[in-house]
Amino acid sequence: MGRWEPDARQRLETAAIELFVEQGFAATTVPEITARAGLTTRTFFRYFADKREVLFGGDQAAAAAQRMLAEAPADVEPLALIVSGLRAVAAERFEGRRDDLRIRRDIVNSDDGLRERDQRKRSVLREEVRKAMVARGVDKVTAALLGETCATLLFVSVEEWLDQDGDRPLADIVLDTLASLRVVLS
Amino acid sequence: MGRWEPDARQRLETAAIELFVEQGFAATTVPEITARAGLTTRTFFRYFADKREVLFGGDQAAAAAQRMLAEAPADVEPLALIVSGLRAVAAERFEGRRDDLRIRRDIVNSDDGLRERDQRKRSVLREEVRKAMVARGVDKVTAALLGETCATLLFVSVEEWLDQDGDRPLADIVLDTLASLRVVLS
Numbered sequence: 455m456g457r458w459e460p461d462a463r464q465r466l467e468t469a470a471i472e473l474f475v476e477q478g479f480a481a482t483t484v485p486e487i488t489a490r491a492g493l494t495t496r497t498f499f500r501y502f503a504d505k506r507e508v509l510f511g512g513d514q515a516a517a518a519a520q521r522m523l524a525e526a527p528a529d530v531e532p533l534a535l536i537v538s539g540l541r542a543v544a545a546e547r548f549e550g551r552r553d554d555l556r557i558r559r560d561i562v563n564s565d566d567g568l569r570e571r572d573q574r575k576r577s578v579l580r581e582e583v584r585k586a587m588v589a590r591g592v593d594k595v596t597a598a599l600l601g602e603t604c605a606t607l608l609f610v611s612v613e614e615w616l617d618q619d620g621d622r623p624l625a626d627i628v629l630d631t632l633a634s635l636r637v638v639l640s
Numbered sequence: 641m642g643r644w645e646p647d648a649r650q651r652l653e654t655a656a657i658e659l660f661v662e663q664g665f666a667a668t669t670v671p672e673i674t675a676r677a678g679l680t681t682r683t684f685f686r687y688f689a690d691k692r693e694v695l696f697g698g699d700q701a702a703a704a705a706q707r708m709l710a711e712a713p714a715d716v717e718p719l720a721l722i723v724s725g726l727r728a729v730a731a732e733r734f735e736g737r738r739d740d741l742r743i744r745r746d747i748v749n750s751d752d753g754l755r756e757r758d759q760r761k762r763s764v765l766r767e768e769v770r771k772a773m774v775a776r777g778v779d780k781v782t783a784a785l786l787g788e789t790c791a792t793l794l795f796v797s798v799e800e801w802l803d804q805d806g807d808r809p810l811a812d813i814v815l816d817t818l819a820s821l822r823v824v825l826s
Binding site: 532574577600602613630631636637 | 718719755756757759760762763780781782784785786788789792795796799800803816817818820821822823824825
């Protein structure tokens, strides 16, 4: 789609986020977004179902997790698989985007509907991991707990990474969070 | 409110759940609910913001958690506090209601909007526990992990309790889940 509109998706995202910051999420309309991006609303709806999805459409964490788990050798221990998967996602999809993700977090936190949508992201990840673990022969409760642990490690680590002033990579913060979780449960 | 309508809330809940089961959540209207309960829509809206809240309005888990945490002596270890709080909630609010809660779970799982609302219940509980732990002087990451652990233990345990055929009390399943979570993280 759209070879005559190079980077249309990126231009729409940039315009939308600028407007959400300037005037708030609720007050921003799709025509305002497309006007700023110099594109048509028809193009907008080719990429996004609505303005909310601009903030979530690019999120492929659950799909990436599913792929990684499906491809992993059967003898890798489940928690090790989750931790190495999260560290790979951290390095490939998060590192270098901290300022951008801080801005997106502030927008999401400004709106109840966005916060609710954000929770769905979490439950989808939890559910994908759970199903993949059941497919690997893990018992039902353990599979559910692995899904929970994966979501906990990712979301608590990202929050900490966004809050911190230092330069500790997210992939390392995932290990810190795992260590803290073990202390909490000991 | 409504001393001339004894048990109005309970009658509305019973009627609503019967109708959700018989004809689906989406197809059921508030006037149908009130007709079956023999009450007015005015009464309905005194108790519930909308038909969705019939399934969630009675849920006070987060408020109960907050109260329990605020009242606990300062020297009780955080995880022990969470586990004893969950076991108390299990005994007082869940035990004896398994059939009713199974029906409610099926209704929630039948509808995307209800599932999303159900997730919010989770995030509210997580957030209440996190804030209470920060107030008790626990560091930020540990407080977040305690909130996550509380939600994990409750929701995985309830799911297991609703799935099982046996009579193991939910309060004991909470301990089983904690033991399994320790194994997952070891």
